[in-house]
Amino acid sequence: MISNYxxxxxxxxxxxxxxxxxxxxxxxxNQRFSVKLPTLFPQYTDHANYELFQAVNEAIDVLVRxxxxxxxxxxxxVCCEVSLNMEGIDGAYKYLNRVQKKDNNNxxxxxxxxxxDRNEILNRFCTAQTERIQxxxxxxxxxxxxREFETILxxxxxxxxxxxxxxxRDFSVRxxxxxxxxxxxxxxxxxxxxxxxxxxxxxxxxxxxxxxxNPTYVNFKGAGSLELSGQTIDLSKLRGDLxxxxxxxxxxxxxxxxxxxxxxxxxxxxxxxxxxxDMFGIYLGGFHNSVRxxxxxxxxxxxxxxxxxxxxxxxxxxxxxxxxxxxxTGIEFQPYKMDLETxxxxxxxxxxxxxSDRERLMKLREGQFKEVISYxxxxxxxLEQEAIIIGSVCEGARSKYF
Numbered sequence: 001m002i003s004n005y006x007x008x009x010x011x012x013x014x015x016x017x018x019x020x021x022x023x024x025x026x027x028x029x030n031q032r033f034s035v036k037l038p039t040l041f042p043q044y045t046d047h048a049n050y051e052l053f054q055a056v057n058e059a060i061d062v063l064v065r066x067x068x069x070x071x072x073x074x075x076x077x078v079c080c081e082v083s084l085n086m087e088g089i090d091g092a093y094k095y096l097n098r099v100q101k102k103d104n105n106n107x108x109x110x111x112x113x114x115x116x117d118r119n120e121i122l123n124r125f126c127t128a129q130t131e132r133i134q135x136x137x138x139x140x141x142x143x144x145x146x147r148e149f150e151t152i153l154x155x156x157x158x159x160x161x162x163x164x165x166x167x168x169r170d171f172s173v174r175x176x177x178x179x180x181x182x183x184x185x186x187x188x189x190x191x192x193x194x195x196x197x198x199x200x201x202x203x204x205x206x207x208x209x210x211x212x213x214n215p216t217y218v219n220f221k222g223a224g225s226l227e228l229s230g231q232t233i234d235l236s237k238l239r240g241d242l243x244x245x246x247x248x249x250x251x252x253x254x255x256x257x258x259x260x261x262x263x264x265x266x267x268x269x270x271x272x273x274x275x276x277x278d279m280f281g282i283y284l285g286g287f288h289n290s291v292r293x294x295x296x297x298x299x300x301x302x303x304x305x306x307x308x309x310x311x312x313x314x315x316x317x318x319x320x321x322x323x324x325x326x327x328x329t330g331i332e333f334q335p336y337k338m339d340l341e342t343x344x345x346x347x348x349x350x351x352x353x354x355x356s357d358r359e360r361l362m363k364l365r366e367g368q369f370k371e372v373i374s375y376x377x378x379x380x381x382x383l384e385q386e387a388i389i390i391g392s393v394c395e396g397a398r399s400k401y402f
Contacts (some may be wrong), residue, residue, distance in 0.1 A: 223259025
């Protein structure tokens with residue numbers, strides 16, 4: 001029976017080999033793969049631990065006799081370094097019952113080829129992983145579990161096919177015949193989608209794809225009326241907002257805007273504190289999902305000529321949300337209080353940019369927000385919309401925006 005010391009020595013040597021240029025045939029000289037035993041076993045040279053010293057030497061002796069490694073001890077029987085016997089590599093894998101990396105790579109390639117044409121995100125991901133395999137880099141979100149890896153790709157494929165709001169547990173049961181499977185791979189799926197897709201925020205990504213834990217509600221208020229299942233509700237007479245669940249959307253007969261414009265608001269605090277007595281406000285919930293987009297498009301279709309504005313954070317996420325909102329609804333939203341003038345006015349409340357902020361801002365630098373983004377990068381600042389005083393938003397809207 002193979003000992004743990006044999007496994008540790010042999011696995012370390014094979015790890016070095018599999019991470020080398022020799023593995024992909026890209027090395028012009030013969031490489032030698034060695035490991036220093038005192039590094040691998042810090043107490044190996046400690047004379048007080050004779051039991052470990054003897055066990056390690058026995059493991060070395062076994063591996064040498066099987067011609068899997070090359071080793072040489074000094075006069076005190078201390079072996080400082082062992083090397084992989086390149087002629088016995090196949091035997092080393094067999095002795096460990098370890099799948100060769102080239103076989104793993106071939107299996108992963110087959111999975112990548114099967115999923116690469118399913119959608120744009122998977123195409124980008126699969127192409128990138130194929131290139132990583134060719135250059136001997138690690139495969140993203142692959143932990144030597146081919147079944148889990150394929151499950152992740154299948155989840156991505158199925159998520160992009162969801163047409164209506166679906167609960168997480170129902171999705172998991174329908175796709176994987178198990179209510180908990182998706183939760184086990186959820187973080188990897190979200191990371192893949194965020195890196196290879198086009199989503200402003202990771203934490204609301206699944207909601208955007210109609211996967212939710214609870215029904216989505218659309219909150220709205222202000223200058224307008226709602227006809228729901230034959231009943232008319234005058235929103236301008238209400239003190240606060242009204243919310244309807246996704247299941248009630250088909251029951252909306254008519255939405256009539258009586259104010260000067262429609263404004264979507266990114267954050268909940270700002271939504272509640274915004275004076276919408278002269279406009280129709282819709283809470284976007286950060287990154288909008290299909291339920292809110294359906295509601296917004298219904299408002300647009302039933303109120304031709306009404307202007308649409310979006311009020312969000314002056315940061316990369318806020319800009320991404322606005323651009324995505326425009327693309328997904330086909331409505332030419334205009335930014336509200338997301339300009340350089342506003343940023344300068346409230347700069348004392350601003351925060352420093354993170355490295356991720358900078359990377360995302362650089363990708364947007366040549367677009368609509370070029371001026372404010374250049375200032376943000378030069379002055380290391382961003383601004384959350386809660387910091388902006390919007391109590392008199394209607395007066396400002398009349399004079400500047402509407």
